[in-house]
Amino acid sequence: MRNAAATLGLIGGLIGILVGLVGYGTSNLMQDVPEITRLLGVLDNPAFIRFASFAAPLLAIAGGAMARDRAFLGGVLMLASAAVFYTAFGFNLGTMLPIGFVGLGGVLAITARQPDAPRAH
Numbered sequence: 294m295r296n297a298a299a300t301l302g303l304i305g306g307l308i309g310i311l312v313g314l315v316g317y318g319t320s321n322l323m324q325d326v327p328e329i330t331r332l333l334g335v336l337d338n339p340a341f342i343r344f345a346s347f348a349a350p351l352l353a354i355a356g357g358a359m360a361r362d363r364a365f366l367g368g369v370l371m372l373a374s375a376a377v378f379y380t381a382f383g384f385n386l387g388t389m390l391p392i393g394f395v396g397l398g399g400v401l402a403i404t405a406r407q408p409d410a411p412r413a414h
Contacts, residue, residue, distance in 0.1 A: 302357020368402030
């Protein structure tokens, strides 16, 4: 389960980088070109969008990297990443994979048994 949590965290973080790039770029574009806000709408908190665009993928990748050795802490970081993704961007077509992968990876990491050694059947 720890290997699956690590894999899900890393994949979710990599997909989350794409979501973060779009979110950061959109918030900067709205700041630089105010006429775009009529087309795209107004962001409630662009500073939080910029923060979440950087922090959420970072938490996901760090949690996935820690999931094998420090499963509980890695799981907490992955669940925090899923929460930041959801709070900043909501649940939609672009965020469903990062939220799902990172959230499931966090749950798997937290519920993983110690030690994670193969058993004979």
